[in-house]
Amino acid sequence: MAEYCIETPVTDEFIEKLRVGDYLYITGNLYTGRDSAHKKLIELIKKGKGLPFDLKGQFIYYVGSTPPRPGKPIGSAGPTTSYRMDLYASKLYSLGIKGTIGKGCRSKEVKESLKKYKAVYLAAIGGVGALISKSIEKAEIIAYPELGPEAIYRLKVKDFPSIVINDIYGGDLYEEGKRQYKNIFTKGLM
Amino acid sequence: MKTISLGKVRDTIKDIVQKANFDLQDDVLALIKKMQAKEESPTGKEVLRQILENAKIAREEKIPLCQDTGLAVFFVELGEDVKLQKECGLFSLRHAINEGVRAGYAEGYLRNSVVGDPLQRNNTGDNTPAFIHWELVPGDTFKVTFIAKGAGAENMSAVRMFAPADGIESIEDFVVETVDKAGPNACPPVIVGVGLGGNFEYSTLLSKKALLRRPVGSHNRDKFYAQMERRLLERINNLGIGPQGLGGRCTALAVHVETFPCHIASMPAAVNIQCHSHRVIRIVI
Numbered sequence: 169m170a171e172y173c174i175e176t177p178v179t180d181e182f183i184e185k186l187r188v189g190d191y192l193y194i195t196g197n198l199y200t201g202r203d204s205a206h207k208k209l210i211e212l213i214k215k216g217k218g219l220p221f222d223l224k225g226q227f228i229y230y231v232g233s234t235p236p237r238p239g240k241p242i243g244s245a246g247p248t249t250s251y252r253m254d255l256y257a258s259k260l261y262s263l264g265i266k267g268t269i270g271k272g273c274r275s276k277e278v279k280e281s282l283k284k285y286k287a288v289y290l291a292a293i294g295g296v297g298a299l300i301s302k303s304i305e306k307a308e309i310i311a312y313p314e315l316g317p318e319a320i321y322r323l324k325v326k327d328f329p330s331i332v333i334n335d336i337y338g339g340d341l342y343e344e345g346k347r348q349y350k351n352i353f354t355k356g357l358m
Numbered sequence: 359m360k361t362i363s364l365g366k367v368r369d370t371i372k373d374i375v376q377k378a379n380f381d382l383q384d385d386v387l388a389l390i391k392k393m394q395a396k397e398e399s400p401t402g403k404e405v406l407r408q409i410l411e412n413a414k415i416a417r418e419e420k421i422p423l424c425q426d427t428g429l430a431v432f433f434v435e436l437g438e439d440v441k442l443q444k445e446c447g448l449f450s451l452r453h454a455i456n457e458g459v460r461a462g463y464a465e466g467y468l469r470n471s472v473v474g475d476p477l478q479r480n481n482t483g484d485n486t487p488a489f490i491h492w493e494l495v496p497g498d499t500f501k502v503t504f505i506a507k508g509a510g511a512e513n514m515s516a517v518r519m520f521a522p523a524d525g526i527e528s529i530e531d532f533v534v535e536t537v538d539k540a541g542p543n544a545c546p547p548v549i550v551g552v553g554l555g556g557n558f559e560y561s562t563l564l565s566k567k568a569l570l571r572r573p574v575g576s577h578n579r580d581k582f583y584a585q586m587e588r589r590l591l592e593r594i595n596n597l598g599i600g601p602q603g604l605g606g607r608c609t610a611l612a613v614h615v616e617t618f619p620c621h622i623a624s625m626p627a628a629v630n631i632q633c634h635s636h637r638v639i640r641i642v643i
Contacts, residue, residue: 204479231425232425232426232469232471233425233469234421234422234425234427234467234468234469235467235468235469236467237420237421237467243421243422243425243467243469244416244421244422244423244424244425244427244469245425246424246425248425248426248510249509249510249513249543251543271510271542271543271545271602272510272541272542272543272603273541273542273543273603291542291602291604293405293408293409293602294424294510294542294545294602294633295409295412295423295424295545295633295634295635296408296409296411296412296424297412297421297422297423297424297425298412298415298416298419298421298422298423299408299411299412299415301421302415315481316470316481316483317425317469317470317471317481318481331604341604342541342542342603342604344605345399345401345598345600345603345604345605345606346541346597346598346599346600346603346605347598347605348598348605349398349399349598349599349600349605349606349607350596350597350598351598352398352598353595353596353598353607354596
């Protein structure tokens, strides 16, 4: 398992290096989006309209943070469950998104899209939003303020911690990790 | 006869919704520490370490433990001899609780996670309505239990109507399968609330009540069900899912089973899953 400190946007060549279980510390911009924002983005794409940000080489973070206290950039900001965005993910990967960050399993279709469009699915640790907020330096709404916590934000992050769950080679860390330990616990296999 | 003012109820609710979201309670912390020592996976151990570090930051800086500060769910035990005094423009107990939620979520910079309609989905903007379960009890007691219930684990919960002939093995398989299917989505290590008996709606309510047992990880007083809890916890912690689903021992922190009488032809079973960020506070007013 390798560790990478990277800056967004990223290239295909970088994505090719990544394998499941690798740790990524991301610096630069992340774009947030959850259920409602994704629905709106896909509608814009269908209508052939411009998008609120350039997707090329960028990462989308599935998060709806708590409001910041005065003087703070953001509140608690951990990942939400990713499968709810499965329906929209492939389209965004096809248009240049290089990674999505959330928690939990992705559909078969999403995993196929990762291979096809050279992209990765990353997890941040769920339920540690106070800790994760320490790696976020700035948060600004760039679209859909009316959605409240579901608006699209541009987050400026420094060494944002994540781990590769699905790579472009068909690997799946959830399946591999579970299999490894299940074998140890039930069959005594190492 | 005891008199309780609705203003006091509102102020108390305002405080506990914040406290629950900032202070992971001691019984939960102790259980996580215990599991951290037992965890065989280095990644799993690291995840548990981060959960404890997160709890420290949340408590010291009043940053919510999790960005999903939840639906505000209450179990209210109201004594029949309690007189409620209307004041401060508060016209009912429900009103006072909702006002407490509204004020607490705003003051604590907690997230508004409620939409006013399931299909049209506009945010209500103040995390109301609260989800309140009432129980009328004898005497002049007034107890409130609050749980901030996030959607990640709630969405992985399940109910099934078994036939009495299906027996305990089928039910235990169902509980284990539900946790297995939830996998990393429910933010393991999870707490598993099991409601057995009652009827369709009552079994689900029991499964949520089961989550509220303190201290977390203590067992049902009935030895038969205490053994069932131990068996279930062992099977779940052999699944290999581990903290955050990255592989390891600690998939669940605890299994709590609660039961109720049921129809001669029924055997309802419900499983309510709770994430490791188990935010529960009980108070007596």
